[in-house]
Amino acid sequence: MWRYVARRVALTGLMLFGLICITFTVSNIAPSDPAALAAGPDATRDMVATIRREYGLDRPLPEQFIRYVTGVVQGDLGRSIVSTRPVTQDLARFFPATLELVVLSMLLGVGLGVPLGMMSAVLKNTAPDHLTRFAAVSLVALPAFWFGILLQLFFSVWLEWLPTSGRLEVATAPPPFVTGMYLFDSLFAGQFNTFSQALAHAALPALVLSFPCLASILRVNRAEMIEVLSADYITAARAHGIARLRVICVHALRNAMLPTLAMIGLRWGWMLGSTVLVETVFDWPGIGLYAVSSAIAGDFKPVMGVTLLIGLNFMVINLIVDLLYGVLDPRLRNAP
Amino acid sequence: MTPLLDIRDWRLAFDGFEGRAQVLDGINLTVMPGETIGIVGETGCGKSVLARSVARLVDMPPGRILGGSIHFDGQDVMAMNGAALARLRGHGIAMIFQDPMTYLNPVFSIGAQMVDVIRAHDRASGQRPRNSAAARKKAADLLGSMRLPEPAGMLDRYPHELSGGMRQRVLIAMALIGTPRLLIADEPTTALDVTIQAQVLRLIAELVAMHALTLMLISHDLGVIGALCRRVVVMYAGTIVEDGEATTVFANPRHPYTRGLLAAVPDLEKPQHRAQPIPGQIPNLLSPPSGCRFHPRCALAVEQCTRDKPVMRDVAGRSVACHLAEHA
Structure with a gap:
C-alpha cells in the first residue's frame, strides 16, 4: 500500500515536470512580448529592454527554463508582470476562492447526484426517472453564463433572497486567514454571521458550477445501480430477507460507487479548470478570472502557475480516488 | 395437515421487446411439510422462475402475473406486505443458488454479510437486533457447523479469497440463519467440481435431516435429484x-x-x-x-x-x- 502511494507520488512529480515543459514551451512560442506589453504602448526601446532584463527574458530559453524549474522546486513560480507580485502570492489569494466554489459544487453534485441516480435506477422507466434524466440533460446543455444570469435575476433581483455577486458584503471584513476559504475560516473564527453571508454569496455560483457535474454523476450512478441491482448477489440478499432499502443503499450502492468515484475525480479537475465563466458572471475573485486576464495581457508566469496548480490538484484528487477504490473494493487492495 | 406450499394454477409471463413470453403456464404444486421434492427439466423450462416466484423474487415488471395463487403455510404470498415478506424470506423460505461465485457480494467480508442477515432476522422476528459481537459469534458457529475450517478467521475474508465449495458452504450457512422451513436449492452444485458436488450434496442432505427441512431441489441432473429427493416433478416449457x-x-x-x-x-x-x-x-x-x-x-x-x-x-x-x- 505505502509502496503504491510512493510510486504514485513519484509519478505525479514526473507528470508535473511534463506539464511544466508543455506550459513553458507554449508560453514561449506564443507570438507576444510580455515585456513590451508590460511597458505599455508609449514605452521606449530602452524601457522595454530594461523590463526584459529585469524579468530575465533576455536570457537564452534553456537558461530561462532551468531557472523556472529551479524556482518551481523551491516554491517560486515567478512574478506576474501585470500585478508585479509573486505568482504564489496571487495564487494564495485567488485559489482558495475557487477551491471553495469547487468544493461546494462537488458536495452539491455528489449529494444530489448520487441519491437522484439511485432513485432513478430503482424507479427505472417510470415518470420520476424520465423527469430526472430530462432535467439532467437540460442542466448539462444550459450554458453556465446564461443560466447564472437567469438565477441571478430570479433569486437576487426578483425574490431578493441572495446577493448577486462577490464573496461578502462590501462592508464585511473577511475572516482571519487560515485557508483563504471564507466558509471554513469564518467557522474556524466563530464568526457565524460572516459564515452565513459567505454561504449566501457562494450558493448561486456553486449551484451553477455544480450542474454539469451533478448531471454526469447522476447518469453514471443510475447506469451502474441498474446493473448492480440485477446482480445475483442482490437477488441473494433479498432472498435472505434483508430489507429493500438496505439492499439498495448498502449492498448495491457500494458496488455502484466505483465508477461514480472515477467520475467524481475527473469532474473535480474539469471544474477547477472551468470556473472562469461562473467567476465572471458572479464577480467571484478566483483563479479562473486571474488566469484569463493574465493570458489576455500576455503575462505567462501566472498562466503557468495556475496550470501547474490545477494539474497538481487533479493528480492529487485522482490519487485519492484510486486509494478510495481500494477501500471500497477489497479485490483491488492487493493489486499493484 | 395444511400443505407448506400450495401453488394453484400459477401463470407468469415476462414482457420484453419481442412480446410476452409465458414462462409458467398453469403450475399446480402442493408440498407437504417434510417432503423432499426435486424439480427437473431442461434449461429454460421455468424451474428457477418457479422457485423465485415462491419467495416473490421475480421483478414486476418485466414479470407479470397472469393468474393463480401461491400460499405458504396458509398465507397468500402475493398479498404479503413488507414485514410479512421479511419474515417469509429467510424465516419461512431460504434459498441457495447455482453459482456461488456471483451470489456473494464482492465488496463485503463474509462476516459483514452474515451479520447483516442475522440482524435482519432478529428484526423480522420482532427482537432487537443483537450487537455485532454476538452476531459474529453466531456467524462463526454456523460456519463451523458447515465444516468450514477456522470459522472465526473466515469472517474477515472476502468472497474472492474463497474457493467455490467454500463459498457455497457460506451461502448455505446464510440460508440457515433464519431457521427456515422450506429450503429451495436452485442448482446448488452445477457450478462446482464433481468431488465438491458430492460433499455439498451430503451437507445438504444432513442439514435437511437434522433440521427437518422441507427441500425443494432444482436441477437438470437426475442423479442429484435421485440422491436427495423422494418426490420428483418434471417440468417442460413452463x-x-x-x-x-x-x-x-x-x-x-x-x-x-x-x-x-x-x-x-x-x-x-x-x-x-x-x-x-x-x-x-x-x-x-x-x-x-x-x-x-x-x-x-x-x-x-x-x-x-x-x-x-x-x-x-x-x-x-x-x-x-x-x-x-x-x-x-
Whole structure:
C-alpha cells in the first residue's frame, strides 16, 4: 500500500515536470512580448529592454527554463508582470476562492447526484426517472453564463433572497486567514454571521458550477445501480430477507460507487479548470478570472502557475480516488 | 395437515421487446411439510422462475402475473406486505443458488454479510437486533457447523479469497440463519467440481435431516435429484408434465418427455447403450406450441396432442399430463 502511494507520488512529480515543459514551451512560442506589453504602448526601446532584463527574458530559453524549474522546486513560480507580485502570492489569494466554489459544487453534485441516480435506477422507466434524466440533460446543455444570469435575476433581483455577486458584503471584513476559504475560516473564527453571508454569496455560483457535474454523476450512478441491482448477489440478499432499502443503499450502492468515484475525480479537475465563466458572471475573485486576464495581457508566469496548480490538484484528487477504490473494493487492495 | 406450499394454477409471463413470453403456464404444486421434492427439466423450462416466484423474487415488471395463487403455510404470498415478506424470506423460505461465485457480494467480508442477515432476522422476528459481537459469534458457529475450517478467521475474508465449495458452504450457512422451513436449492452444485458436488450434496442432505427441512431441489441432473429427493416433478416449457415418487417415476416414466430425459443420461453400466438426446429444441415461449407443449418433439404425438392441452391425471401411481399416458 505505502509502496503504491510512493510510486504514485513519484509519478505525479514526473507528470508535473511534463506539464511544466508543455506550459513553458507554449508560453514561449506564443507570438507576444510580455515585456513590451508590460511597458505599455508609449514605452521606449530602452524601457522595454530594461523590463526584459529585469524579468530575465533576455536570457537564452534553456537558461530561462532551468531557472523556472529551479524556482518551481523551491516554491517560486515567478512574478506576474501585470500585478508585479509573486505568482504564489496571487495564487494564495485567488485559489482558495475557487477551491471553495469547487468544493461546494462537488458536495452539491455528489449529494444530489448520487441519491437522484439511485432513485432513478430503482424507479427505472417510470415518470420520476424520465423527469430526472430530462432535467439532467437540460442542466448539462444550459450554458453556465446564461443560466447564472437567469438565477441571478430570479433569486437576487426578483425574490431578493441572495446577493448577486462577490464573496461578502462590501462592508464585511473577511475572516482571519487560515485557508483563504471564507466558509471554513469564518467557522474556524466563530464568526457565524460572516459564515452565513459567505454561504449566501457562494450558493448561486456553486449551484451553477455544480450542474454539469451533478448531471454526469447522476447518469453514471443510475447506469451502474441498474446493473448492480440485477446482480445475483442482490437477488441473494433479498432472498435472505434483508430489507429493500438496505439492499439498495448498502449492498448495491457500494458496488455502484466505483465508477461514480472515477467520475467524481475527473469532474473535480474539469471544474477547477472551468470556473472562469461562473467567476465572471458572479464577480467571484478566483483563479479562473486571474488566469484569463493574465493570458489576455500576455503575462505567462501566472498562466503557468495556475496550470501547474490545477494539474497538481487533479493528480492529487485522482490519487485519492484510486486509494478510495481500494477501500471500497477489497479485490483491488492487493493489486499493484 | 395444511400443505407448506400450495401453488394453484400459477401463470407468469415476462414482457420484453419481442412480446410476452409465458414462462409458467398453469403450475399446480402442493408440498407437504417434510417432503423432499426435486424439480427437473431442461434449461429454460421455468424451474428457477418457479422457485423465485415462491419467495416473490421475480421483478414486476418485466414479470407479470397472469393468474393463480401461491400460499405458504396458509398465507397468500402475493398479498404479503413488507414485514410479512421479511419474515417469509429467510424465516419461512431460504434459498441457495447455482453459482456461488456471483451470489456473494464482492465488496463485503463474509462476516459483514452474515451479520447483516442475522440482524435482519432478529428484526423480522420482532427482537432487537443483537450487537455485532454476538452476531459474529453466531456467524462463526454456523460456519463451523458447515465444516468450514477456522470459522472465526473466515469472517474477515472476502468472497474472492474463497474457493467455490467454500463459498457455497457460506451461502448455505446464510440460508440457515433464519431457521427456515422450506429450503429451495436452485442448482446448488452445477457450478462446482464433481468431488465438491458430492460433499455439498451430503451437507445438504444432513442439514435437511437434522433440521427437518422441507427441500425443494432444482436441477437438470437426475442423479442429484435421485440422491436427495423422494418426490420428483418434471417440468417442460413452463408446465409440469409428471409428478410422483422418484422411484416410481424413474423406474417407469409415463410422460414421453420424462422417458426422453432418462434416456439422455449415459449409463456407465451399459456402455453399449449410447445416451439418446431428445430431438428438436425447447419451444419459443413467445409463441408456444398449441395443445401439448411437447408435441413437436414427441415421437408418439397424435392429432389430439396438437389440439388439446393435456391435464394432470393420476396414472400408475403418479400424476402425468399426457393424452397417451395409459398406453405408454
